Amino acid sequence: MEAYKQVTRKSHPHDTVVQVRGVSIGDGSFTVIAGPCAVESREQLFATAQAVREAGATVLRGDAFKPRTSPYAFQGLKEEGLQLLAEAREAFDMPFVAEVLEPGDVELVASYADIIRVGTRNMSNYSLLQELGRSDKAVMLKRGFTATIDDWLTAAEYVYNEGNNNIILVERGIRTFETATRNTLDISAVPVVKQRSHLPVIVDPSHSGGHKYLVGPLAKAGLVVGAAGMMVDVHPNPSEAKVDGAQALLPEDFITLMGELQTLASATGVEVS
Ligand code: PEP
Numbered sequence: 001m002e003a004y005k006q007v008t009r010k011s012h013p014h015d016t017v018v019q020v021r022g023v024s025i026g027d028g029s030f031t032v033i034a035g036p037c038a039v040e041s042r043e044q045l046f047a048t049a050q051a052v053r054e055a056g057a058t059v060l061r062g063d064a065f066k067p068r069t070s071p072y073a074f075q076g077l078k079e080e081g082l083q084l085l086a087e088a089r090e091a092f093d094m095p096f097v098a099e100v101l102e103p104g105d106v107e108l109v110a111s112y113a114d115i116i117r118v119g120t121r122n123m124s125n126y127s128l129l130q131e132l133g134r135s136d137k138a139v140m141l142k143r144g145f146t147a148t149i150d151d152w153l154t155a156a157e158y159v160y161n162e163g164n165n166n167i168i169l170v171e172r173g174i175r176t177f178e179t180a181t182r183n184t185l186d187i188s189a190v191p192v193v194k195q196r197s198h199l200p201v202i203v204d205p206s207h208s209g210g211h212k213y214l215v216g217p218l219a220k221a222g223l224v225v226g227a228a229g230m231m232v233d234v235h236p237n238p239s240e241a242k243v244d245g246a247q248a249l250l251p252e253d254f255i256t257l258m259g260e261l262q263t264l265a266s267a268t269g270v271e272v273s
């Protein structure tokens with residue numbers, strides 16, 4: 001028995017293009033998703049959203065529910081965070097993606113977000129995947145940090161099999177013996193997924209590298225290997241960030257990276273959008 005039948009290219013040779021409020025992910029362009037790891041305040045969210053929008057990002061990221069390794073760490077602003085994200089969407093004309101942690105919160109997150117994300121820790125939470133499969137919102141599925149590519153595609157099959165075909169895969173790094181990086185961005189996963197599946201795959205150079213200096217090199221590698229886009233953490237004041245400050249780009253670093261990506265994109269015939 002094959003573990004996945006519908007997300008495979010064998011059953012569907014053409015690329016799936018996920019459309020979200022006028023943004024197309026998987027159409028051959030490189031979609032830029034950026035914003036803070038967590039929503040901390042209106043000021044922080046709006047300053048970041050404005051900066052990334054002006055620099056060319058088309059989708060906003062920001063979380064209201066944070067899966068933290070420690071129970072004592074900041075867990076997110078919950079519904080208030082989703083409300084702020086919805087206000088930022090209107091103010092800056094960009095759809096947003098936010099994480100959901102449990103099946104019981106899917107309805108709440110879906111009532112605000114344009115794309116609902118499953119984080120690395122929840123990739124194998126099959127009841128959460130099925131609940132999202134019954135939602136009409138696009139789903140972003142991160143690779144589990146100990147998952148093989150086939151485990152990840154099988155998790156996507158859980159969503160697809162419930163009727164939701166709008167799935168974006170995210171390579172966000174896997175656990176290896178290496179300690180210099182938070183996780184190892186598996187750059188080969190991009191062409192492997194593109195060969196095995198019709199679903200779009202993007203990279204997360206922030207959560208994989210875990211350090212600001214690695215974000216640009218990993219993002220550029222993602223573009224060159226054919227990723228459908230990237231998702232990057234940006235914060236106006238990373239040293240004060242409540243979550244993941246070490247990997248957040250300042251708005252000015254993000255502007256520099258966007259310029260570098262434009263140069264690479266024109267050399268490879270890809271459009272950055
Ligand atoms: C995130 O994108 O904020 C996040 C928590 O990522 P991951 O699930 O990949 O750790």
Ligand code: MN
Pocket residue numbers: 037038207243244
């Ligand atoms: Mn984070």
